[in-house]
Amino acid sequence: MSAQAPKPVTDLTRNAKISAHVGRMGRARAYQKKGSYKRKYEPSAKKEQEAAPASSSKPFGKKGGSRNVPTEKASRFYPAEDVRTPKASRKSIRAARLRPSITPGTVLILVAGRFAGKRVVFLKQLPSGLLLVTGPFKVNGVPVRRVNQAYVIATSTKLDLASVQVDSKFDDAYFKADKKPKVKAEASFFADPANKAAHPESKVADQKSLDKDIIAAAKKAGPLTLKYLASTFSLSNGDRPHAMRF
Numbered sequence: 001m002s003a004q005a006p007k008p009v010t011d012l013t014r015n016a017k018i019s020a021h022v023g024r025m026g027r028a029r030a031y032q033k034k035g036s037y038k039r040k041y042e043p044s045a046k047k048e049q050e051a052a053p054a055s056s057s058k059p060f061g062k063k064g065g066s067r068n069v070p071t072e073k074a075s076r077f078y079p080a081e082d083v084r085t086p087k088a089s090r091k092s093i094r095a096a097r098l099r100p101s102i103t104p105g106t107v108l109i110l111v112a113g114r115f116a117g118k119r120v121v122f123l124k125q126l127p128s129g130l131l132l133v134t135g136p137f138k139v140n141g142v143p144v145r146r147v148n149q150a151y152v153i154a155t156s157t158k159l160d161l162a163s164v165q166v167d168s169k170f171d172d173a174y175f176k177a178d179k180k181p182k183v184k185a186e187a188s189f190f191a192d193p194a195n196k197a198a199h200p201e202s203k204v205a206d207q208k209s210l211d212k213d214i215i216a217a218a219k220k221a222g223p224l225t226l227k228y229l230a231s232t233f234s235l236s237n238g239d240r241p242h243a244m245r246f
Contacts, residue, residue: 095129136211
């Protein structure tokens, strides 16, 4: 048998990993081993540019006269107070990429906000990049709402939403608050707190229709799925979140 050629070494890093995201050396030790602090950086020579003249001579009048005109005209308006000018940004606003662990029907745990600790069902990603989720409301009191995927934990529990039709009306404009007329401070102070604006009946009907389909899908997933959605996630003394499997 012929001797096999040795495998080429592909990982030549000085700081070998001892686990998925932990290196053998810390940042300071790795910087010391790299030795980049010994390199001397010399500034590159700047090209000298000829300064543009502050003014230029232009003909003036019918008698062949001339006058000096400034190259850059000064502003004719000056604010009474100094106003900061925001810097121009080259960043383009686009929707965030959805995490691979989050798919329609995935049960998520909210870790921040009004409903922190609640479990919700992911429905779809909106054009803004936010996640459309619901409790459902009848099970744990979480209505259909938008959340940022940075504040959720994706679990391994998934519901089959093949039979659930998420209406196209649930978009970013659906959650935009209506503009209320401004009320003077005195009038708002003496206003009756019981006379608050009621939740629109159309949105109440949308929530009930969505809850009906989600609850039916949860019952198909297992007998304990609804109890799992109704339970609240929390940590106790001695719990190690990094070692948990959700």
